[in-house]
Amino acid sequence: MTDTPTTGPQGGPDPTAAAAASPGTALVAGSAGVIGAHAAAEYARLPGWTVRGAARREQPGVPWRALTADLSSADGAREGLAAARDTTHLVFAAYVERGDELQQVRDNTALLRHTLDALDGAPLRHVTLYQGGKAYGAHLPGFKTPARESDPRLLVPNFYYAQEDLLRAEADRRGFGLTVLRPEGVxxxxxxxxxxxxxxxxxxxxxxxxxxxxxxxxxxxxxxxxxxxVTDAELLARATVWAGSTPAADGEVFNVTNGDxxxxxxxxxxxxxxxxxxxxxxxxxxxxxxxxxxxxxxxxxxxxxxxxxxxxxxxxxxxxxxxxxxxxxxxxSSTVKVRRAGFGExxxxxxxxxxxxxxxxxxxxxxxxx
Incomplete structure (x- = not known):
């Protein structure tokens, strides 16, 4: 028996119930940020889970095991994540913004590559990657709305695309599942x-x-x-846990907003x-x-x-x-797809x-x- 709630915040089925029923070991890369901190806290709320959060700066008073890791270098990632070699669920919320679009592609793709390389050999079952409205051109002078996950990519360089391509290639090679979540204005x-x-x-x-x-x-x-x-960070955290434990989310891209x-x-x-x-x-x-x-x-x-x-x-x-x-x-953004898949908050x-x-x-x- 477990005291984990079976209903969500709005009275419907709890989207994290499957994760509570089958605990694992979660690593949140970028756990000092808004998205990462809430995702780590949501996993830490679930019984049976081991939760670690990796960041470059200190994380005082957090309910997860804090790791200090510089993911911008291969050595820094390998050393900082050495204690996380048993990770089953990676939540990748690390991000750096500097330079032009090409620099951002290089830097942010390197963050993900170094993290995945440091976990090579870990029993990874699922990786959650975050993108955002820039995938549709929200940073440009207008874009087609409502934005749908099936919309084509842009010609403008975007690190979201490079990260997703890398992640899908690694998932195919190593056999883990993945989900891409696209919030807006967290x-x-x-x-x-x-x-x-x-x-x-x-x-x-x-x-x-x-x-x-x-x-x-x-x-x-x-x-x-x-x-x-906008996307509430707590709602996004619940969507993250749901995605990591729901077969319908495997391999998919979902817009996740408050729905209004x-x-x-x-x-x-x-x-x-x-x-x-x-x-x-x-x-x-x-x-x-x-x-x-x-x-x-x-x-x-x-x-x-x-x-x-x-x-x-x-x-x-x-x-x-x-x-x-x-x-x-x-x-x-349209949230029809994620609702049809089972996350209706x-x-x-x-x-x-x-x-x-x-x-x-x-x-x-x-x-x-x-």
Missing amino acids: VGYATGNPMNILMVVAVHAAISRALGVPLRFPGSRAAGEALYQ QFRWVHAYAAIARHLGMEHDEPQDFSLTSVMPLHEGTWRRLVDEHGLVPTPYERLVGWPFGDFLFHSGFDNV CLDSVERFCELVDRLVERRVVPAFR
């Missing part, structure tokens, strides 16, 4: 990981309140009115109401240029409210916010933003708004 919190739109919204709101100004959507009108979608779309102008208004803040019309400005000017205000808030003392430059990725808030076209994204900001307040990441 929302969650991981200490010192700024590439997260939740932190952009929460810190922008906190500083606006501290300065006594209304909360305004800080992007272009086109972006504010366009349809957008929203417009930023409406989301900002709803978040302001939830936080008890005044709200005003959108005001297009550069977060990258303006928000660093308010570092002193943030330091004062940290001192006054006893917040987690994360360095300001590691707290929020303002350029990431500028990119999303100036993408003036619909960003919509969905969330109200705006409600979830409000819930997660409240959680940041509880964790003293941002100050209380009331």
Whole structure:
């Protein structure tokens, strides 16, 4: 008998039940990031699983065994992952962003190759790889929506394609299964990981309140009115565990989002109401240029409210916010395929933003708004 729940968060079948019934040993590469941290935590929640998380930086207080590994070099990966030679399930969430597209192809493909090579001989049963909207051209001036997994690749170089080709070749050679998941705008919190739109919204709101100004959507009108979608990090973690233990997911690519779309102008208004803040019309400005000017205000808030003392430059990725808030076209992916395969979870994204900001307040990441 087991006390593992058999129903999911929304009352339906628990998508992680199969994993709980057949435990293994999970290794999450990139466990200090938003996606990796939530995936490792979800596996650690399941009874019987051995869970390790590999990252370049420290991972204090985590519920999994933390490994320090530099996956950018073959030697670093081999040494750092030496204790993970019994891995049955690899979750690959490691990522580096530098240089142009070709440099990103080289660097990110090397991360995956070094990790797979370091685990050569391990009893791998499944590997989960993450991609994203860039597979469809979300970083370019518009793309066909709703995006479907069967859409053709782009001519523009993309490390997603190179990683997937490498993974499929290794899976054929070594006999393990694989699943590729494509989230968009992942929302969650991981200490010192700024590439997260939740932190952009929460810190922008906190500083606006501290300065006594209304909360305004800080992007272009086109972006504010366009349809957008996000993927909750906890939902994605459950999809990851599901994919690693579900035959219907083997070899497949799935879009994984909350299942709804929203417009930023409406989301900002709803978040302001939830936080008890005044709200005003959108005001297009550069977060990258303006928000660093308010570092002193943030330091004062940290001192006054006893917040987690994360360095300001590691707290929020303002350029990431500028990119999303100036993408003036619909960003919509179809989730029909993953639902038909058996993963049917969905969330109200705006409600979830409000819930997660409240959680940041509880964790003293941002100050209380009331």
